[in-house]
Amino acid sequence: xxYIVIGAGAVGGTIGARxxxxxxxxxxxxxxxxxDALKSDGLRLITPETTETLDIPAADGPVPARxxxxxxxxxxxxxxxxxxxxxxxxxxxxxxxxxxxxxxxxLRRFSRVYGVCVWLPAQxxxxxxxxxxxxxxxxxxxxxxxxxxxxxxxxxxxxxxxKRGLVARAVPDVxxxxxxxxxxxxxxxxxxxxxxxxxMATVVERARAEAMTVLDRAGIAYNTPxxxxxxxxxxxxxxxxxxxxxxxxxSWQSLARASGSIEADYLNGEIVLLGRLHGVPTPVNxxxxxxxxRHAREQLPPASMPLETLVALIDERCAAESR
Ligand SMILES: NC(=O)c1ccc[n+]([C@@H]2O[C@H](COP(=O)([O-])OP(=O)(O)OC[C@H]3O[C@@H](n4cnc5c(N)ncnc54)[C@H](OP(=O)(O)O)[C@@H]3O)[C@@H](O)[C@H]2O)c1
Numbered sequence: 184x185x186y187i188v189i190g191a192g193a194v195g196g197t198i199g200a201r202x203x204x205x206x207x208x209x210x211x212x213x214x215x216x217x218x219d220a221l222k223s224d225g226l227r228l229i230t231p232e233t234t235e236t237l238d239i240p241a242a243d244g245p246v247p248a249r250x251x252x253x254x255x256x257x258x259x260x261x262x263x264x265x266x267x268x269x270x271x272x273x274x275x276x277x278x279x280x281x282x283x284x285x286x287x288x289x290l291r292r293f294s295r296v297y298g299v300c301v302w303l304p305a306q307x308x309x310x311x312x313x314x315x316x317x318x319x320x321x322x323x324x325x326x327x328x329x330x331x332x333x334x335x336x337x338x339x340x341x342x343x344x345x346k347r348g349l350v351a352r353a354v355p356d357v358x359x360x361x362x363x364x365x366x367x368x369x370x371x372x373x374x375x376x377x378x379x380x381x382x383m384a385t386v387v388e389r390a391r392a393e394a395m396t397v398l399d400r401a402g403i404a405y406n407t408p409x410x411x412x413x414x415x416x417x418x419x420x421x422x423x424x425x426x427x428x429x430x431x432x433x434s435w436q437s438l439a440r441a442s443g444s445i446e447a448d449y450l451n452g453e454i455v456l457l458g459r460l461h462g463v464p465t466p467v468n469x470x471x472x473x474x475x476x477r478h479a480r481e482q483l484p485p486a487s488m489p490l491e492t493l494v495a496l497i498d499e500r501c502a503a504e505s506r
Contacts, residue, residue: 184343187212188255189266191221191241193305193433194279195257196313197321198349200228203239205346211241212266218243220311229314230321230348231422245269253277253340254293259437260285260449267292275336279324281368281433282449283361286329297337300325300360302411303349304421306429306436316429318422323350323415327357350418362405366394368450369468371434372475375445377493378431378486386493389467394454400461431485438478438485447475466500 184207188199191211203209213221221241228235248271258266260282267276267289275295278285290296303322305315315321326341328334333353344351354360369390373383398405423429430439437445451468458465474488474496 184208184251184253184339185210185249186253186255186343187246187270188257189270190256190258190262191217191226192257192307193313193315193436194301194303194322195255196226196307197228197303197305197315198255198257198279198324198344199239200226200235200237200313200315201321201348202343202346203237204235204348205343207343207346209239210246211239212244213241214243216310217307220309224311227312229308229312229424229427231316231318231424248274253336255279256285256289259433259444259446261444261446263288277326277340278329281361281364281371282446283358283365283453284449286358290329295336296329297340298327298329298357298361300354300357300364302364302415302419304429304432306427307440308427314424314427314429316421316424317419320350320419321348323419325352325354325357325360327354327360330358331356350415356404359404359406360411362398362403363407363411365450365453366391366398366405367408367411368432369394369454369471371432372445372447372451372471373493374431375434375438375485376471376474376478376488377490378435380486380490382490382494386467386471386490386497389497390451390454390471393458393463393465393467397454397457397461397463397465400463401457403457434475435485438483441482441484443479443482445475445479447472447479451475464504466504467497470497470500 188195189212225238277297279299341351370387451472454468
């Protein structure tokens with residue numbers, strides 16, 4: 184099998200590196216300065232244990248396909264459609280992304296789609312360099328066929344992922360896992376906007392409570408943070424990596440890199456969408472979605488909004504909703 188990792192950033196770079204270290208054929212797909220660095224110097228993976236430079240083949244777009252190719256999609260959700268342009272639609276696509284919208288978007292064009300619930304704290308530091316903070320494994324991945332089930336390919340992918348530096352398991356209900364993870368990822372926008380300010384947890388709890396009401400109304404199953412912790416808590420720990428401070432999660436990193444976009448439409452925005460479809464007000468997630476997008480668009484740095492400002496905007500929206 185050849186694993187083609189589309190979007191070899193924090194998560195894609197780590198997964199690609201671990202598959203390569205496990206002896207698999209890997210191709211990293213990247214763009215711009217990151218592609219140039221991968222092509223000329225290889226991928227540098229920094230972990231709490233070691234730093235390795237890996238000579239992994241790289242491409243900046245679609246390459247001639249092989250029968251045994253598997254596409255691992257690891258872009259942010261807002262880049263999913265563009266990143267898959269030009270790849271043969273009979274290849275299997277494995278969505279190693281947060282949110283729950285990617286699999287459905289991809290299934291419109293690709294007939295074999297797999298979801299991965301990704302717990303893998305990592306950072307794309309600079310072109311050609313990725314830091315993965317998980318210890319003793321870089322991450323934990325639950326893999327399943329979309330919309331449900333486990334087939335032979337899912338089992339094979341899990342075996343390959345688990346060979347080096349990752350914990351992987353096949354689950355028949357991957358979207359239940361991903362909806363549980365989505366609830367956790369509602370904090371991403373809060374962290375990106377206000378940083379890890381005292382009192383941030385109260386906003387996060389409000390966003391999560393709203394999400395659980397919406398998911399319950401929609402009849403969508405999700406696992407609880409307790410269930411998730413039971414599975415991952417004993418296996419992967421977040422550790423500092425020498426010389427690298429992990430400022431925040433992937434949305435925080437989007438603002439830090441002034442990338443101009445952020446994943447909030449597919450995290451908080453997913454709850455807003457479901458709320459609108461099922462008649463549940465979602466003022467907290469609406470404000471988080473809107474403000475995260477504004478900060479990305481205006482290229483404001485992470486943690487640039489005072490917590491009180493965010494709380495005031497949310498309270499104002501909640502009051503308007505209840506009038
Ligand atoms: N980072 C984490 O700790 C973490 C943990 C769990 C889950 N996740 C999830 O994993 C997914 C990926 O996040 P990430 O943090 O790894 O993002 P990331 O570091 O920004 O990596 C995504 C990569 O995809 C590239 N890309 C986007 N469109 C492309 C295209 N058309 N062709 C080629 N490359 C393209 C980006 O390039 P540019 O830089 O040029 O845009 C970037 O290098 C997200 O859904 C995120 O929520 C992240």
